[in-house]
Amino acid sequence: MQIHFSKMQGLGNDFMVIDNVTQNVFFSKDKIKQLADRNFGIGFDQLLLVEPPYDPDQDFHYRIFNADGTEVSQCGNGARCFARFVRNKGLINKNKIVVGTRAGRMVLYLERDGQVTVNMGKPQFEPAQIPLKANKEEATYIVREDEHTIFCGAVSLGNPHCVMEVEDIEQAAVETLGPLLVKHERFPEGVNVGFMQILSPSHIKLRVYERGSGETLACGSGACAAAVIGQLWGKLESEVRVDLPGGTLTIRWQGRDRVVKMTGPAEHVFDGSISL
Numbered sequence: 001m002q003i004h005f006s007k008m009q010g011l012g013n014d015f016m017v018i019d020n021v022t023q024n025v026f027f028s029k030d031k032i033k034q035l036a037d038r039n040f041g042i043g044f045d046q047l048l049l050v051e052p053p054y055d056p057d058q059d060f061h062y063r064i065f066n067a068d069g070t071e072v073s074q075c076g077n078g079a080r081c082f083a084r085f086v087r088n089k090g091l092i093n094k095n096k097i098v099v100g101t102r103a104g105r106m107v108l109y110l111e112r113d114g115q116v117t118v119n120m121g122k123p124q125f126e127p128a129q130i131p132l133k134a135n136k137e138e139a140t141y142i143v144r145e146d147e148h149t150i151f152c153g154a155v156s157l158g159n160p161h162c163v164m165e166v167e168d169i170e171q172a173a174v175e176t177l178g179p180l181l182v183k184h185e186r187f188p189e190g191v192n193v194g195f196m197q198i199l200s201p202s203h204i205k206l207r208v209y210e211r212g213s214g215e216t217l218a219c220g221s222g223a224c225a226a227a228v229i230g231q232l233w234g235k236l237e238s239e240v241r242v243d244l245p246g247g248t249l250t251i252r253w254q255g256r257d258r259v260v261k262m263t264g265p266a267e268h269v270f271d272g273s274i275s276l
């Protein structure tokens with residue numbers, strides 16, 4: 001059996017995208033791990049499945065799997081690539097696309113300049129995935145790890161994030177703290193760990209150690225999380241330029257009870273097929 005796929009990327013966060021509207025694909029966790037492997041497989045940070053809608057008000061359903069094979073509820077860069085993919089493949093002919101995910105409904109807009117804007121929904125500060133007690137500042141929590149006390153903001157954008165401020169993004173302890181915090185007991189579902197350097201109230205640099213994939217060149221939901229936490233800390237404005245190792249996103253959030261909007265690129269890399 002031949003399975004057709006596209007390789008896509010958003011700021012270097014890369015995806016294997018499969019049309020499961022016209023195909024019927026199911027991969028085990030081990031198979032996803034093998035396909036994600038950059039030496040023995042195709043290589044990707046996340047696998048995206050485009051499925052028929054579960055709800056008649058939606059255009060598609062969107063499933064996301066990390067490189068370790070676990071299914072998750074949100075992927076911001078993936079959502080932009082999803083929008084580009086369904087247009088490229090002629091699965092839809094609209095610029096506003098409504099998709100259902102495990103985290104709920106999501107709206108994607110293909111912009112005239114080629115970028116894609118994603119309505120990421122309202123940030124949640126006390127989701128089931130982050131059963132932490134508020135401490136000091138709102139949305140600020142302390143995580144103890146090996147003698148160190150780390151102050152981080154915790155928020156869900158459909159998936160869990162913790163964000164800490166660092167002085168110098170190049171020197172940030174992403175490789176050491178990332179793997180410790182990603183599975184820290186205070187985040188029972190695991191967490192994506194963001195390291196944010198604030199350059200000005202409208203400009204940050206960010207690196208993200210992702211749950212299930214390790215450090216990626218960019219994390220869209222992580223960029224939204226950093227912009228929200230920075231704004232709650234009174235350090236950022238409502239529109240923020242987020243520079244990630246793979247490129248730049250624009251994040252807009254008008255404050256509590258408002259949705260977060262993310263704008264950035266989404267690129268097709270190549271099409272391929274595998275035999276099963």
Ligand SMILES: N[C@@H](CCC[C@H](N)C(=O)O)C(=O)O
Nearest residue numbers: 075076077159211219220221
């Ligand atoms: N790269 C993503 C996030 C993918 C899922 C994440 N690793 C998780 O486990 O929640 C993005 O662009 O948002």
